[in-house]
Amino acid sequence: MSGFAIDLRSDTVTRPDREMRRAMANAEVGDDVFGEDPTVIRLEAASAGATGHESALFVPSGTMANEIALHVHAPRGSEVICEAESHVFHYERGGMAALSGLMPRPLEGERGLLSAAQVEAVVAPDVIYRAPTGVVTLENTAMSAGGLAAGPEPQLEVAEVCRRHRIPLHLDGGRVFNAAAALQVEVEELTHFFDSVMFSLSKGLGAPVGSMLCGSRGFIAAARRVRKLFGGGMRQVGILAAAGLIALERGAASLVADHVQAKRLAEALAQMPGIRIDPTGVETNMVVVEVDGEVDGEAEGKGAPAERLVEALAERRVLAVTLDRKRVRFVTHRDVGPEAIGEAIDRIRGHLS
Numbered sequence: 001m002s003g004f005a006i007d008l009r010s011d012t013v014t015r016p017d018r019e020m021r022r023a024m025a026n027a028e029v030g031d032d033v034f035g036e037d038p039t040v041i042r043l044e045a046a047s048a049g050a051t052g053h054e055s056a057l058f059v060p061s062g063t064m065a066n067e068i069a070l071h072v073h074a075p076r077g078s079e080v081i082c083e084a085e086s087h088v089f090h091y092e093r094g095g096m097a098a099l100s101g102l103m104p105r106p107l108e109g110e111r112g113l114l115s116a117a118q119v120e121a122v123v124a125p126d127v128i129y130r131a132p133t134g135v136v137t138l139e140n141t142a143m144s145a146g147g148l149a150a151g152p153e154p155q156l157e158v159a160e161v162c163r164r165h166r167i168p169l170h171l172d173g174g175r176v177f178n179a180a181a182a183l184q185v186e187v188e189e190l191t192h193f194f195d196s197v198m199f200s201l202s203k204g205l206g207a208p209v210g211s212m213l214c215g216s217r218g219f220i221a222a223a224r225r226v227r228k229l230f231g232g233g234m235r236q237v238g239i240l241a242a243a244g245l246i247a248l249e250r251g252a253a254s255l256v257a258d259h260v261q262a263k264r265l266a267e268a269l270a271q272m273p274g275i276r277i278d279p280t281g282v283e284t285n286m287v288v289v290e291v292d293g294e295v296d297g298e299a300e301g302k303g304a305p306a307e308r309l310v311e312a313l314a315e316r317r318v319l320a321v322t323l324d325r326k327r328v329r330f331v332t333h334r335d336v337g338p339e340a341i342g343e344a345i346d347r348i349r350g351h352l353s
């Protein structure tokens with residue numbers, strides 16, 4: 001079927017716009033491994049300021065930032081308390097084990113969120129046979145829970161448990177700017193009480209590459225060494241940081257429009273047959289639907305319901321991804337405006353009805 005592709009697979013597909021490309025072309029640069037790239041230095045200072053931390057580090061990807069944080073915080077052989085569908089557990093190729101000798105202790109959260117009581121219950125006692133608890137990691141927005149925006153209170157309670165047990169607390173804030181936009185709070189309110197915070201410039205904020213890792217001066221000094229260990233030391237990377245600075249300046253305010261479109265898409269999908277979604281649960285830029293149908297279709301070679309829907313929509317040039325065999329995810333972002341969302345709704349309706 002013809003028609004332009006409407007790519008709702010992820011907000012990572014956003015392309016740098018003209019303003020970003022101009023800033024990249026004109027960026028002042030130096031060798032960042034020597035700490036001499038002025039544009040990176042500006043971006044790191046601005047990122048630390050935005051999250052309420054002392055210092056920050058520019059990193060090629062969110063995955064690397066998370067893995068560096070775990071490596072710095074947790075001794076080899078210790079446990080990482082995390083949510084069972086969190087990115088750090090589910091989508092990073094077992095990096096914590098492969099790179100840092102860490103053992104995940106995944107817990108099933110309520111809509112992607114871990115409670116203080118859950119964490120408290122699995123902190124390892126100081127006995128000879130137990131792996132110690134090395135770090136706790138939370139996620140905001142919670143991707144697998146459909147982009148849920150967590151307010152500070154439940155996470156502050158987890159922070160209090162961690163403080164009492166002297167366990168570091170990391171935030172995978174790949175989309176914490178979306179959370180701040182949805183909750184109408186400053187990013188800092190959601191991030192200042194963590195020992196380290198990762199946020200992505202390359203998702204809804206629209207930069208082509210890069211995430212920031214933020215924390216204390218001591219933590220970031222250690223993280224800089226681990227970034228080199230993991231092969232993430234870059235040279236004249238101010239070219240990328242220049243785009244990152246624009247993303248950061250645009251900030252949470254630039255994401256509100258994506259949330260409006262996600263809500264609109266969810267409300268339209270809720271009216272369509274064959275899928276289920278509660279649009280009141282859509283808080284940020286993700287729309288996750290459950291697809292009707294038997295999972296055992298796979299035995300007949302037809303694939304699971306979610307895969308069948310994604311394939312059928314791809315034929316109509318609407319791109320989405322499966323989260324599992326029953327769930328399909330659509331993500332709105334700055335490169336798909338209101339008109340294209342309207343067109344996507346029409347095409348999806350055309351398939352389902």
Ligand SMILES: Cc1ncc(COP(=O)(O)O)c(C=O)c1O
Pocket residue numbers: 012060061062063064087088139141143172174175200202211
């Ligand atoms: C919640 C979350 N954390 C971390 C990442 C990893 O970011 P990257 O793709 O830059 O490695 C992603 C990627 O989509 C994500 O959704």
